[in-house]
Amino acid sequence: MMVLITGSNGLLGQKIVRQLINSGVEYTASSKGENRNPDCPANHYLSLDILSQEDIITVFHQVKPTHIIHTAALTNVDYCELNPEMCYALNVKATALLFNEANKINAHFQLLSTDFIFDGENGPYTETDTPNPLSHYATSKWQAEQLLNEASNKNWSIVRTIIVYGQGHQLSRSNLIVWARDTLLSKQEISVVDDQFRAPTWADDLAWACIQICVLGKVGVFNACGPETLSIYDIVLRIARFYDCDQSLIKKTNSNTLNQAAKRPPKTGLVLTKSMAEIGYNPKKLEETLELLD
Numbered sequence: 001m002m003v004l005i006t007g008s009n010g011l012l013g014q015k016i017v018r019q020l021i022n023s024g025v026e027y028t029a030s031s032k033g034e035n036r037n038p039d040c041p042a043n044h045y046l047s048l049d050i051l052s053q054e055d056i057i058t059v060f061h062q063v064k065p066t067h068i069i070h071t072a073a074l075t076n077v078d079y080c081e082l083n084p085e086m087c088y089a090l091n092v093k094a095t096a097l098l099f100n101e102a103n104k105i106n107a108h109f110q111l112l113s114t115d116f117i118f119d120g121e122n123g124p125y126t127e128t129d130t131p132n133p134l135s136h137y138a139t140s141k142w143q144a145e146q147l148l149n150e151a152s153n154k155n156w157s158i159v160r161t162i163i164v165y166g167q168g169h170q171l172s173r174s175n176l177i178v179w180a181r182d183t184l185l186s187k188q189e190i191s192v193v194d195d196q197f198r199a200p201t202w203a204d205d206l207a208w209a210c211i212q213i214c215v216l217g218k219v220g221v222f223n224a225c226g227p228e229t230l231s232i233y234d235i236v237l238r239i240a241r242f243y244d245c246d247q248s249l250i251k252k253t254n255s256n257t258l259n260q261a262a263k264r265p266p267k268t269g270l271v272l273t274k275s276m277a278e279i280g281y282n283p284k285k286l287e288e289t290l291e292l293l294d
């Protein structure tokens with residue numbers, strides 16, 4: 001096995017690299033520009049801009065991967081809404097280039113996708129429920145999924161997840177759980193919506209699922225999120241309780257007041273029955289993971 005990871009400077013990419021180092025599985029990490037993950041040894045890193053077909057061909061030739069875990073994406077939902085061309089270039093066209101190259105060498109191609117492909121009217125969702133994306137980001141991810149679905153080669157997997165959280169090195173952006181914890185611990189007010197429901201996902205659990213699907217030779221769509229679907233307000237309340245913070249700092253608001261560029265699905269959540277049965281997925285509860293945050 002030789003696993004090539006795209007987006008290894010990102011949160012999930014960093015967790016996958018760390019687990020692969022400890023597993024003994026051969027891997028090459030790649031991301032745009034310099035390696036920003038000190039856990040990843042220099043001789044396991046290649047710079048790969050997934051917008052460049054030339055870069056992709058060179059790296060595939062050098063690495064000869066048997067598995068590609070494609071985490072790189074434009075993940076800022078509002079930025080995608082305001083920059084749709086960039087969003088489709090990175091999330092759809094670059095996925096097509098990578099998948100095409102993977103097919104040439106019959107390597108397994110794994111795509112990371114999102115609960116946002118659903119409209120949030122009937123969550124939680126199984127792997128076979130019908131998507132109805134509400135934003136450019138969501139549409140781009142669904143279009144990327146369709147590239148795989150429509151291909152004659154079935155050597156691929158799609159891993160759908162929700163609000164990924166954890167800590168990493170020099171990340172481009174924070175995440176809900178770390179932001180809420182830091183805000184509450186610094187005794188600042190925090191406004192959060194009580195009309196959006198999500199199942200926050202510990203990045204290490206998700207990384208484990210991505211690797212396990214490859215190791216077990218699974219194909220098809222797999223849900224991999226946290227075990228509990230909660231309102232964002234309740235998630236932040238649980239964080240405040242865990243750290244014994246002043247709960248009056250948490251101000252309840254709703255989606256209409258936020259003026260976010262991209263529309264969000266109200267209630268998602270993903271059904272985990274298949275992942276639990278087929279790969280032994282057993283994600284941690286929020287409080288168990290808070291104990292592990294630095």
Ligand SMILES: NC(=O)c1ccc[n+]([C@@H]2O[C@H](COP(=O)([O-])OP(=O)(O)OC[C@H]3O[C@@H](n4cnc5c(N)ncnc54)[C@H](OP(=O)(O)O)[C@@H]3O)[C@@H](O)[C@H]2O)c1
Binds near residue numbers: 009050070075
């Ligand atoms: N985070 C979530 O809540 C969430 C929820 C559902 C699904 N997902 C999906 O899960 C995957 C991983 O998410 P994440 O949280 O790890 O995202 P992330 O932290 O934003 O990581 C994405 C990585 O992609 C890299 N990248 C951007 N443009 C690139 C390019 N042209 N070539 C190569 N790499 C490039 C970024 O590099 P820089 O760091 O240099 O910008 C970043 O390191 C994504 O596919 C995302 O759509 C995430």
